[in-house]
Amino acid sequence: MTDIELSVQDLHVTLGQNPILKGVGLEVKRGEIVALLGPSGSGKTTLLRAIAGLELPGQGAIRIGDQTVFDGAAKVDVPAEKRSLGFVFQSYALWPHRTVFQNVAYGLKLRKVPADEIQTRVAEVLTDLGLGDLGQRHPHQLSGGQQQRVALARSLVYKPRVILLDEPLSNLDAKLREEARIWLRQLIIDLDLSAVCVTHDQAEAMAMADQVVLLREGLIEQAGTPQQLYGEPDSLFVAEFMGANNALTGRLGSVSGAQAQLEGEGWSLQGRLRTPRGAGEAATGVIRLEKIRLVDAPGPNVLRIPLRASVYLGHAWEYLFDLGGTTLRGYGPVALPPGERLVEIPAEHLWLF
Amino acid sequence: MSPARIAVILLTAVVVFLPIGLLLWQSFLDAPFFQLQKHFGLDAYRFIFEDPDFKRSFLNSLYISCGMGLISVPLGGLLAFLMVRTDLPGRAWIEPLLLIPVFVSPMILCFGYTVAVGPVGFVSLWVERLVGSVPWNLYSMASIVLIAGLSHVPHVYLYTASALRSLSSDVEEAARVAGAGPLKVAATISLPMVMPALLYSGVLVFFLGFQVFGLALVLGDPEGHLVLATYLYKLTNKLGVPSYHLMAAVAMCIVGITVPMVLSQRFLLRNAHKYITLKGKGSRQRPLPLGGWRWVAAVVVLVWLALTVVIPVSGVIFRAFVTNWGEGVTFREAFTLENFKAVFEQTNLMRGVVNTVLLGVIGGGLSVLCFAFIGLSSHRKNNGWTRLLDYTVMTPRAIPGLLAGLAFLWVFLFFPPLVPFRKTLLSLWLAYTVVWLAYGMRLISTSLLQVGPELEESARVTGASPGQVNRHITVPLIRYGLLASWLMIFMIFEREYSTGVYLLGPGTEVIGSLMVSLWGAGAIDIISALSFINILLVSAGMGIALRYGVKLHD
Numbered sequence: 028m029t030d031i032e033l034s035v036q037d038l039h040v041t042l043g044q045n046p047i048l049k050g051v052g053l054e055v056k057r058g059e060i061v062a063l064l065g066p067s068g069s070g071k072t073t074l075l076r077a078i079a080g081l082e083l084p085g086q087g088a089i090r091i092g093d094q095t096v097f098d099g100a101a102k103v104d105v106p107a108e109k110r111s112l113g114f115v116f117q118s119y120a121l122w123p124h125r126t127v128f129q130n131v132a133y134g135l136k137l138r139k140v141p142a143d144e145i146q147t148r149v150a151e152v153l154t155d156l157g158l159g160d161l162g163q164r165h166p167h168q169l170s171g172g173q174q175q176r177v178a179l180a181r182s183l184v185y186k187p188r189v190i191l192l193d194e195p196l197s198n199l200d201a202k203l204r205e206e207a208r209i210w211l212r213q214l215i216i217d218l219d220l221s222a223v224c225v226t227h228d229q230a231e232a233m234a235m236a237d238q239v240v241l242l243r244e245g246l247i248e249q250a251g252t253p254q255q256l257y258g259e260p261d262s263l264f265v266a267e268f269m270g271a272n273n274a275l276t277g278r279l280g281s282v283s284g285a286q287a288q289l290e291g292e293g294w295s296l297q298g299r300l301r302t303p304r305g306a307g308e309a310a311t312g313v314i315r316l317e318k319i320r321l322v323d324a325p326g327p328n329v330l331r332i333p334l335r336a337s338v339y340l341g342h343a344w345e346y347l348f349d350l351g352g353t354t355l356r357g358y359g360p361v362a363l364p365p366g367e368r369l370v371e372i373p374a375e376h377l378w379l380f
Numbered sequence: 381m382s383p384a385r386i387a388v389i390l391l392t393a394v395v396v397f398l399p400i401g402l403l404l405w406q407s408f409l410d411a412p413f414f415q416l417q418k419h420f421g422l423d424a425y426r427f428i429f430e431d432p433d434f435k436r437s438f439l440n441s442l443y444i445s446c447g448m449g450l451i452s453v454p455l456g457g458l459l460a461f462l463m464v465r466t467d468l469p470g471r472a473w474i475e476p477l478l479l480i481p482v483f484v485s486p487m488i489l490c491f492g493y494t495v496a497v498g499p500v501g502f503v504s505l506w507v508e509r510l511v512g513s514v515p516w517n518l519y520s521m522a523s524i525v526l527i528a529g530l531s532h533v534p535h536v537y538l539y540t541a542s543a544l545r546s547l548s549s550d551v552e553e554a555a556r557v558a559g560a561g562p563l564k565v566a567a568t569i570s571l572p573m574v575m576p577a578l579l580y581s582g583v584l585v586f587f588l589g590f591q592v593f594g595l596a597l598v599l600g601d602p603e604g605h606l607v608l609a610t611y612l613y614k615l616t617n618k619l620g621v622p623s624y625h626l627m628a629a630v631a632m633c634i635v636g637i638t639v640p641m642v643l644s645q646r647f648l649l650r651n652a653h654k655y656i657t658l659k660g661k662g663s664r665q666r667p668l669p670l671g672g673w674r675w676v677a678a679v680v681v682l683v684w685l686a687l688t689v690v691i692p693v694s695g696v697i698f699r700a701f702v703t704n705w706g707e708g709v710t711f712r713e714a715f716t717l718e719n720f721k722a723v724f725e726q727t728n729l730m731r732g733v734v735n736t737v738l739l740g741v742i743g744g745g746l747s748v749l750c751f752a753f754i755g756l757s758s759h760r761k762n763n764g765w766t767r768l769l770d771y772t773v774m775t776p777r778a779i780p781g782l783l784a785g786l787a788f789l790w791v792f793l794f795f796p797p798l799v800p801f802r803k804t805l806l807s808l809w810l811a812y813t814v815v816w817l818a819y820g821m822r823l824i825s826t827s828l829l830q831v832g833p834e835l836e837e838s839a840r841v842t843g844a845s846p847g848q849v850n851r852h853i854t855v856p857l858i859r860y861g862l863l864a865s866w867l868m869i870f871m872i873f874e875r876e877y878s879t880g881v882y883l884l885g886p887g888t889e890v891i892g893s894l895m896v897s898l899w900g901a902g903a904i905d906i907i908s909a910l911s912f913i914n915i916l917l918v919s920a921g922m923g924i925a926l927r928y929g930v931k932l933h934d
Contacts, residue, residue, distance in 0.1 A: 081837050107840040108848075114841040120834035124856045133852070134842040181842065 032221035038087035049245040062236035080107030113182030113190035121166035128162035263380040298377035318376040319357030388757040399787030407628035424629035437611035445589025451529025456536025490598035492692025543577035587641035591780035638778040700912035719909035732889035744869040755824035781879035827861025871921040
């Protein structure tokens, strides 16, 4: 059981009159990176802040390692400063009146570490993070990327076992962000830390995390590996949140086991049921953009529909088809003139909800 | 809430509400509280309600309040619009001048008026030579209302200007593009959007009208126009005995009028957001070109400045350097430094000057320290305790300095452990700190609000206790705000005159209260010299503020 570094059980948080978290649980194993993903207002930042002790939950329990830091029933609430966590704020929250060195050294000073040891440990972590000679600068003299690394250094220097990151990359520009997420993941793995990282960017979550927890309106919609969330969504919400999709609305025809027929006006497609449904019910079919293929010959799940336009994206062309008023999108390598096309929607990739 | 925070809040509440409680209790007695023979009852109220002088004073106070509102709200709004929104010439140097009536005591301004435009004032004499007679009467009720109104224009200006500043000009530009002319824009867009600020300052001016003291004392005396505060002040003389119960009853009448006003301001502030005068971004502003009107507007502003600032201030400075003034006296033969010599030679006057500086510099610093503690005790908390603190802090706004001074005198008489401190600056400092509590807390909370919450939270997560967060993060971050607050409180303490009136005694003299008592004795030479010294002190504060870019208002 010591394998679990952080566990959250049935956590409820209410801010003012609004219930933000309505019973959330999760577990983070040693060395694991968990991404909290969700649209804005889903409660992901509140969950992170509650773990850190910055929000007071109404009920539930939080354990860090062997220590219970919050238990609503037993009235345990360890204050934030006693939880020994690392926390990287979205805005980095560097103290503007302190130099980089003083920012990083603060946690060690509070822990009464001798001055010479502070000196070496801060120098070490600054060097590790590529900030070696910036110790005497003030935060406003640093670039965004450097500030982000100072914030990391500040929360790593006192060697917490769990680090919490609130949208750590959102203030970096797009190109830097893609490099930083790989770097950050490697850093966390190298230091053998457990991490919880809030993000609203599903690509970032999948690139960084071992586990993804998708929140929706204060509840966990689905939790699992990135592959599970992307490839086997349990609900329409997860399917739509995790990727770029086509959504087709229709009515279910014949249903046999996990296989079912989705019928719309003038079309009928075979698909896989992701939730148990009965024949005759209204349903939505979802297929990822990249799963749609142009084919040469008619066959099962092949539709003959008009291509409206080809849009150049740089790395590919996006085709816009018209399926009885609904726009169907797919990718291809070349520009195509408008006209009738044969489009295959593979049955194993058409999820029915 | 930690016990320390609760202790700070409770202590504040005691210091604010105890004196008021004492006033209230005294008002229901039929004799001063220290007498053994006393009974509960409404005798005091009955007496003052039957006194025709009280009725007249009440009506005069009402006239002054209404007149002030009618004069200062439109003028203050106009001034704010001209200063913030248009290309009025000379805006940069007009701005500090506008604030002079806020930082120079009304006592001094009114001495200046009597010296300059009183019956034998130098402006009056000059006009008399030109046209044969003086076409105004400074001591009439109309003049009093006019001067009260003009000198409160800055109060309205400050609130409206800050609302206008936070309004981005794109809403006005949108109206221009939609086809509205500049005047139409001001009338239909800009002004309605700052309506809450105008309304708020209107209420402010109205209840300040009921607190008017120095102005009515100086200008109302010659023709016997009393207002509530001067009626209270003269009660002692009128009956020949200390009539504490009557004074307390009058005080409760004033408080009864001003407290609901202060509460209504809070209500107005809460409803202000529906007009959204405050917006975080988009503060880019382009001044509205006035065209030919800019010179007309400049003349209007200059006339106001001449009437409210130049005439009284120059009058008082002038008077400080002459022996006497009247028909046929020239400045060369009347010039003297005797007035200042008199101040330096009389120990109580000299002590008054020293005390005023001490109270401003050291007392001001201590007050800011107290305000900072109080501010930190409710910082980032929202519960019953902080609401109690909110009301505690707001209450002194409704209490005129004269009453607060009276109440503190009683506190220092009533509680034996405090008696030895009555004749020390401590009593004065405590009264000043409470009277300016609301103002000081506004200064502090403005600084505190600028500290991002995550800066404190990150310290907590790093391992700092709440006290360590305050010491290591919050206070260092607001240190410049605290220094600026110290400067502002210094100026306000230099200006204050009414709070010390009842606490005046050997050892507790300050320039302000000395002027009030000397006015009774008619020592105009000394008053002028003291006024000049007082203006110098305030100017020193303003000079430092302007030099170091301290904002004189928000």
